[in-house]
Amino acid sequence: MADTTSMNMIQALNSALDIKMAEDRNVLSFGEDAGYFGGVFRVTDHLQKKHGLTRSFDAPISENGIAAAGIGMAVYGLRPVIEMQFADYIYPAYDQLVSEAAKIRYRSGGEFTCPITVRSPYGGGIFGGQTHSQSPESLFTHISGLKTVIPSNPYDAKGLLIAAIEDDDPVVFFEPKRLYNGPFDGWHERPVSPWKAQELAQVPTGKYTVPLGKARIMREGSDVTILAYGTMVWVSLAAAEHAGVDAEVIDLRSLVPLDIEAIEESVKKTGRCVVVHEAPKTSGYGAELSSLVQERCFYHLEAPVARVAGWDTPYPHAFEWEYFPGPERVAEAIKRTMEG
Amino acid sequence: MADTTSMNMIQALNSALDIKMAEDRNVLSFGEDAGYFGGVFRVTDHLQKKHGLTRSFDAPISENGIAAAGIGMAVYGLRPVIEMQFADYIYPAYDQLVSEAAKIRYRSGGEFTCPITVRSPYGGGIFGGQTHSQSPESLFTHISGLKTVIPSNPYDAKGLLIAAIEDDDPVVFFEPKRLYNGPFDGWHERPVSPWKAQELAQVPTGKYTVPLGKARIMREGSDVTILAYGTMVWVSLAAAEHAGVDAEVIDLRSLVPLDIEAIEESVKKTGRCVVVHEAPKTSGYGAELSSLVQERCFYHLEAPVARVAGWDTPYPHAFEWEYFPGPERVAEAIKRTMEG
Amino acid sequence: MTKNTPKLSLRVPEPPARPGDKADFSHVQIDEAGAVARPDVSVSPEVTRDLAFRLVRVLDDNGKAVGPWDPKLDVETLKRGLKAMVLTRAFDDRMHKAHRQGKTSFYMKCTGEEAIAVAQALVLSPEDMGFPTYRQQGLLIARGYPLATMMNQIYSNAADPIKGRQLPIMYSAKDYGFFTISGNLGTQVPQAVGWAMASAYKGDDKIASAWIGDGATAEGDFHSALTFAAVYRAPVILNIVNNQWAISSFQGIAGGIETTFASKAIGYGLPCLRVDGNDFLAVWAATQWAAERARTNQGATVIEFLTYRHAPHSTSDDPSRYRPGDEGAHWPLGDPVERLKQHLIGQKTWSEDDQKAAEADAEAQVKAAAKESEAIGTLGQSRPSVKTMFEEVFASEDWRLVEQRREVGV
């Protein structure tokens, strides 16, 4: 087995970028404050110093321009990794990503391609209020031609980011910022443990990939299937324990492409399913998951597929823990589903 | 009963605007080509001539600027109706609509409000290719603070548009352009009938509203519930007939707010449900509908809720009728659901 | 506090003439051919600020090439350009007709604007990348892209290189330096900047060139493009084709009354030129100037080409509803084909007969291409295999696409 070392998620992502930049001159990174400073979350730290000014640099505050320039570079043949400082600020880039990046291969009959990776910290639990807490992933999953990836731990973060950079299609890569420095299971009054203590933070120092489209079973169980991604994976694990139910917790890792086989297999085994995400419930990705599960496993289901999600309101600063779907809410859904 | 006259959907929408502009100086309309020319689909025809240059005018080709200016006006106290020339081009305005219009009331503690109406022709069936055929409605339904409305006939179009303009919150109003000139049931090889022949095209000349959040039962039936909106309402009616099934066809009319009562009542009666839309399937609004139905009517369901939707590809010019969910595809889903 | 008398009022700009009015171009300020100085290619951008308010012209009213911007082209090149413009016009005419004959769903002409794309096609290399709008078909035609292949795309037939996926005229031709056209206005301009940045990043020697209409300059993408081009000194030419109209909106709705489009460059510290777009030689010279700056690491140039959209916006449009029917006839900068022809005739290297022969040849080429393409089929008669609908969404199909393809039975 290759050398491993303990990394938090920031270090793991940084390592992925570092390795790809060292190995492939076509990989470069840019974004707001992402150059000299290394990004407001330090994910691109030291890359400029190590790889040079033109390979990791600051960008104007124009998410539209960052996306567009990245697309142009990807069309040229580079593999740009662009950073959107917060997922809440990705909307000015939305048109470039959905109307352009997503469609270039298709509309050109395969003549042009767009292997860009769009990194963006997302999610709540940090008292960031409505403009530093959003989870816009479902808005990208609706777009044909885009892949959407969300890691939940340092090991996957590194392997998935390398896979995303090497993927020949545009990948939107959301990083759960609540997990950057430590796992977080939603018990917000307990001290945050650092990543060190976790097996999934033992990260190979060298190169490896985690394939896009393969879920990870975080906990095997027979009573109910919990589908989650990002921070909610940890919350779901805590919730299963809290509920005292033998839940199977699946970390989707990649929303598109989706590991439908893993989902079906698990739900057919357990006969029950709870879907969890931070984004508002209405038209969140949980709707897609719930629909797929009932379409494909209807005759195995003993209870309705439950969704636990953010409320259909903007993300309110003072009510962080009433808004954030914590282990108690998830546990309640699990129990309801067990009774169903 | 008030005077009625036969109108196509364009005329009905035009009449709504005309009436509101005549009655309320705070109502004005602008958009690309929407002034002198009256809009590329003629929905704002004659409004400039009748109400004056400053009340119906052309805008620069900046969907972002159109939305932002409209938001500023709405904050001032006007009730602007802005036109996005095609729904496919609404994305540059997406940030203004989701980060701003949707949140102004909430984030200001109710101090500021944003009663803007965003009109936009949407949908396929017109050989418009990937940039004149899109159905982005689900992207708006995910946003807390936005309402999303889609009429399927001239009567509702007029009443809903007046209600949208009078609504104190931002409303995204998608107009199924395939229905502008006549109902269309997806049998594309048959001649298009004009609106004249339809009861729902007998439109009062004066003012009335159709409330947002109330569905319309287009056809009562006992075997299966079909949930649809826009063009798909007509396709669903045709499909029910084609399948020879006693379907209850519900025209949602408003996606947010959603008439959940009408849906529940119908599905609890029929025990079966098919959801239909043109947008790509993954994370389309059908996912939300399907999830809601199985969450609320699980123990009444005899078969999985089926979704019929656009494919998960961009909208391809040459394959209009293979892409467009026509009556045969819907009928097949109905039959499958009846067998389930 | 000063309170206002009279009350505030909203200004909505209106064009000088609407249907029924006399066409009026008195607001268009035109320099004499040869009157505008040509700064050295290495000047700093601020030196060109004044050029934003002038108009670079080479061909005078008698068809003579005059002044410092005369690119002094050889006769063969001039003839090549003229023939490409003639061919472009013939192609447009035939395709416009094909639409009326129901052979396609849509078409867009560039009548009167041919010089812009054709001259640029010849100045730049096919290894450079053009990021066109839908009115630069002249780029492909001038570079000898097969006309029949263009038609196959327009007809979405079985030989359409982009497999029936796009609206007619949304070509893609990588080997000809022609980026896949987007239906979305403006998006391609900052992409061109990114592409040029990539070339510079790699230490290659390809430059990019992007086109945008007067109307579409209002999009945020245009601002992104200029910002990034200036900040990273990207080797790109940013062409604004000011053809006076954006569908039914005159250029004043995009800000064209307040100032020139070329002057947008000033606020980014980019050099700019404002050029007679109907003057083949001026287009050539300006492009050359900008290309040389780009190739020598001096970064981007903004060029506004003044021209007139003679044709309807597209086959869906009827301009007589919003502008005087004879407005085009009053356009003061004439016709690019006519002007280059006169220049050659003045040089005694060309004649009216040569012109007729060129036109006949162009029509024959177009006809032959149409025959070839229509033998494959026009819209609805022939098309790529349905299964291609599900291909190339990603590099490889995911399970959803496999299932959906099976549902269609292909």
Place this chain on the structure above:
Amino acid sequence: MTKNTPKLSLRVPEPPARPGDKADFSHVQIDEAGAVARPDVSVSPEVTRDLAFRLVRVLDDNGKAVGPWDPKLDVETLKRGLKAMVLTRAFDDRMHKAHRQGKTSFYMKCTGEEAIAVAQALVLSPEDMGFPTYRQQGLLIARGYPLATMMNQIYSNAADPIKGRQLPIMYSAKDYGFFTISGNLGTQVPQAVGWAMASAYKGDDKIASAWIGDGATAEGDFHSALTFAAVYRAPVILNIVNNQWAISSFQGIAGGIETTFASKAIGYGLPCLRVDGNDFLAVWAATQWAAERARTNQGATVIEFLTYRHAPHSTSDDPSRYRPGDEGAHWPLGDPVERLKQHLIGQKTWSEDDQKAAEADAEAQVKAAAKESEAIGTLGQSRPSVKTMFEEVFASEDWRLVEQRREVGV
């Protein structure tokens, strides 16, 4: 084809100095106070083009007000301005400390930029609408908005007028002409234009004023704002606060090396001014000039205020990681409080003792406000009722919100 020698290369701009380097502002060109002419308020925009590259200043190095831009304010007004700036600074200092004490999650100071918001607050009327960024707290403070209410917002406590919904400092104060702050950069500027258009449309007499940072001018919204402002001649003031930094990015990343931010106006045909933002009198005069244009139906003005962000970007930031620690000390335009104070002292209407008294008074005011607000509670100790989380998403709750509220049990 000219091929390039040397090969292309990508330029990435860098600031003149990084941590460890000597601070360097030699690139900042500064006009003498009084040196820039004041055009009549009714001039056409092009007359102001040159002003984009100058710097309007009134207070000279000795604190004397000189030249045509001197607004000749009475002593009471000057004192009012000075006190408001002092109060703003005191407020900032206390709130910054409150963050360190764990009383709030976030804070942002405007140290060194106080003159911009304070002078504008006094020139404009509370019936005009300001569309601020997060660094115009001076607007509220100069207009006498209750400091305790600001703190209630910062603490998200039970008396927060916006009900704990927003990040600290994202105030909303309609009656004080202060639009709800957005966390999203740039979005509010074209909204201000729309608001101004509405006032003009109605024939009212209110104008709008919007602020944006140097960094955020790169957003597409800024372009939309200028385009719409020019096309519809909206009565709005478009203020660019160039404080040299956007978090860790120097102004060159937004294009500030290539040209001035004021010059952006030129490409839209808007008039522009470039002003010493640390000179209370210059800010006042420029604002007055722009406001008068707006009120007299002459439309929008773009003003660039040159200043320096002395504080960290926010409480989450540590500027010593990306700029010389002593850079602020080398900023050539001094401190706005100090300069206005010297002016008053030079007029002999103020003394160092008065200043000390004003500072003490400001601290006392802030302290009293803090006492009042903290009696209600700091972050987490007190907050609005949880059910407000579900309110005002719409004018009335829909069934989803009702159900979700019930799920929380409120």
